Amino acid sequence: MTYVTACIDGSASAPAVCDYAAWASQRLDAPLTFLHVLDQRQYPVSANLSGNIGLGSREHLLDELAALDEQRNKLALEQGLVMLAAAKERAIADGVSSPETRQRHGDLLESLRELENDIRVLVIGRQGESSDGAELHVGSQLESVIRIMHRPVLVTPTRFKQPESAMLAFDGGATTRKGVEMLAASPLLKGLPIHLVMVATETTENAVQMEAACSTLTSAGHKVHTAIRTGEVEPALHAYQEEHGIDLLVMGAYGHSRIRQFLVGSTTAHMLRTTTTPLLLLR
Known part of the structure; x- marks a missing residue:
């Protein structure tokens, strides 16, 4: 089974991504899944700092840094789950019966490569979470996503308007x-x-x-x-x-x-x- 897959993050594009994905799901009569990827560069699974100069002899600092990394990762994970739940709720309000959610920890491009066989249409916002909010700014990974995908990609603006032409x-x-x-x-x-x-x-x-x-x-x-x-x-x-x-x-x-x-x-x-x-x- 292939899905309309929508990439969800904390950007201003996320609500429109939800709405366009719900629109595509209903038009295609295809199941909808929301994908959130925790970027391992921002939230590494673990960090080994023992080799850093001067830190090897400061065990308490290593422990505190490791605890901070773990806390950051946990908060990012929880934030992602909240965003996925909100996206699911929005899609249901848009008329999608049983949207699914999926969270992965890693690299967005690698995740999409692994999931590509399950994707019918990929929906992604023009502006990503790291965007500075400028109207003409394009998400840093968008071009790379377009290049690697062998499925149709629907790039959305920040506001939804149901297509009539x-x-x-x-x-x-x-x-x-x-x-x-x-x-x-x-x-x-x-x-x-x-x-x-x-x-x-x-x-x-x-x-x-x-x-x-x-x-x-x-x-x-x-x-x-x-x-x-x-x-x-x-x-x-x-x-x-x-x-x-x-x-x-x-x-x-x-x-x-x-x-x-x-x-x-x-x-x-x-x-x-x-x-x-x-x-x-x-x-």
Whole structure:
């Protein structure tokens, strides 16, 4: 069984993560689980300080430091359990019948690798717990999560708005063609209008690719709008999204054209900083 899995922490994004995860769970008719990972770098399981210069002869200091570490770890554990309980309660209020919770001690990326086979969609906030609260700040681990995951990743803003329309950034590459097929087959966006937008020159080849993608989505019951825009990819996509009041942006995590440029490396963070709506990345 695969789950909609939502990463929960103490960030401002957490309530929206809960709500978008509950929305996805109900749309997909898939079970929901909340995941909280205690970062071992912040809360190590144990600390051996006996090798530190000068501390070896201060047994009472070693004992006190060990006790403090144990207390910090215990408090972090309890805080995580409280957050998971709150997330579960919120999801139930959103209409999810039996959400589950899971807490792990370790590294987030390693945990997600180990759990990936059980994940249908990963929901994660754009701003993590270590974020400084700046509106354009992106969580420090988000890009790494996007790179390692082979499942769709739904990146959420800090506020929830139920999606009523979606835009697929289409470049004609293998990933976005597969993305069209995924959207057509998935109940996640069933019944929602979809805007197919390509940022490129208007050529016969591009028009043919757009028509094929449009046909696939139309056959699945979607009302489809198509557009080919020129200019820089990111501003063109955001401008179209704002013009049409689109609630959800869908993209392939990798592509073969200029869209690839801002979803790999430093440009990934730039795209995530500038979007104000949830971003669904397909693999």
